[in-house]
Amino acid sequence: xxxxxxxxxxxxxxxxxxxxxxxxxxxxxxxxxxxxxxxxxxxxxxxxxxxxxxxxxxxxxxxxxxxxxxxxxxxxxxxxxxxxxx
Numbered sequence: 001x002x003x004x005x006x007x008x009x010x011x012x013x014x015x016x017x018x019x020x021x022x023x024x025x026x027x028x029x030x031x032x033x034x035x036x037x038x039x040x041x042x043x044x045x046x047x048x049x050x051x052x053x054x055x056x057x058x059x060x061x062x063x064x065x066x067x068x069x070x071x072x073x074x075x076x077x078x079x080x081x082x083x084x085x086x
Contacts, residue, residue: 040067
């Protein structure tokens, strides 16, 4: 059972590292947003796997919801664009 947890944690860490590299290397801000969302999935999954406590589910959910709201706020700001007068 412990080997399965280590494998799952390794997969989450690899995905998080890949998403972090893509966020850093991507030039266009709008193309960074999906990788930021994937990064939040990977971090919340890693938190859940690292902390062997029932409340770790609450921590992972809180982190995931907060980061998703942040990503959505950034995306909606970009979708609105810059409003020009006149």
